[in-house]
Amino acid sequence: MIVRTRFAPSPTGFLHIGGARTALFSWAYAKKHGGDFILRIEDTDVARSTPEAVQAILDGMHWLGLDYNEGPFYQMQRMDTYKKTLQKMLADGTAYYCYCSKEELEALRESQMQQNLKPRYDGRWRPEADKVLPTPPQDVPPVIRFKNPQTGNVVWQDLVKGEISIANQELDDLIIARADGTPTYNFCVVVDDWEMGITQVIRGDDHVNNTPRQINMLMALGATIPQYAHLSMILGNDGQKLSKRHGAVSVMQYDEDGYLPEAVLNYLARLGWSHGDDEVFSLQQFCEWFDLDHITPSAAQFNTEKLNWLNAHYIKLASTDYLVNDITKRLAKLNVVVSEQPQLSAVIDLYKERVHTLNELATNIAYFYQKPVIDEAAAEKHLTAETKLVMDSLTSLLKAVDWQAEHIHHAINEVVTQYQLKFPKVAMPLRVLLTGIAQSPSIDQVMVLLGRDEVIARISHWN
């Protein structure tokens, strides 16, 4: 049987890190088994779905490189199918009209809560063999409810959590079509998963409680039941649940913040899944290794520091061409115009082993293309009156030196000897003058790239 998995987000917001991981695992499972990965947009909540959100999800998946074999399918465009199925269920007696008003339902829920009962529909419009149903009120447009079995258990082997069993007594007759006729989530999922031939439903574990209902409907329809794999959630850095108002950000924010997609992917892959002691691996390797047996059933806390470490690793690996292209854009955002000299590629090569993010890289090299702002603390510490003299001597030497790291180094050494100083005594003030701060790569390397004129200008600018 061909594996078919799907990612089915609702377009009510951006693609966040949890959704991205769900998509990644679902995608990887299909890839691993040579199957198909389907994208389905669950937009039946018309009030909250937006085209912008659809685009944001598409953008996020594109950035991560999660391509799909089919879709995107939009549930709002599949109404005919749902309605047909609804009619069939009404005809079969597996669904029925319910004329309860929202107020009535609200009152019911209220009283159940007060009695410490689990709030649920009491089945007052559920047809039974010898039951006399009330007369339908004229002013209440009916909803359609699924006639859920009342006895027995729904049991499935969850591919992540193992056997899960829920008693039908815990379930009520859920609404599968609203009063306006539009079908609801649990019903659409069932129809779609069935019609699209989904073999493994890989989704967040907030859906565990929906699963028995969906299985019951699938059975009522005579459909094949897919396998289910429920992924635990991802918590924020502080161990708190991620939500719109607490820490949840779009995956595109990671792009903004200077993360490489391969770093985010690698990090996400390792969050809740493992392959022995392996930490760093390519997407391709991940697809070969991926399985559902090694997914942790418990929630995982996001850790930006580990992401940073991975990102640093992937920046070191990134091609210079890629980095030049990317960093040019980031510098432009900082209002830094990249000139011909020094060559951006050379500057990047000098810095790319020292940073955790692309933004850090851009920020750190900005001084090559614009005058540095001298850090006050650094200036106070290193730019003392006596060093002024040393810098002057150095300037004279630099004017004549062959502009290569080796010779520049020699020149510095000469001054070091002349004034009987330690090397850093000359290098540090130079650093501050040239870069604005007290940390940089090898100072002679920096000078080579900066160019003789600029170096001398920056030194003499000190007054």
Place this chain on the structure above:
RNA sequence: GUCCCCAUCGUCUAGAGGCCUAGGACACCUCCCUUUCACGGAGGCGACCGGGGUUCGAAUCCCCGUGGGGACGCCA
């Protein structure tokens, strides 16, 4: 409240009854490298939630407790 799920270093995790004196990674600390800061290298600190069973033997299986999370919408 009811139902469901979860529980190994601070964090991500390895672990399928003996290989566990519990392994790896991030972070942290120390040292080395060094021209500052990084990078890199070598070490170090650091965990099986508690209690009962089962077993010759339990991080691993079972039960109870505790803690955390999720669900209980004409949202998805």
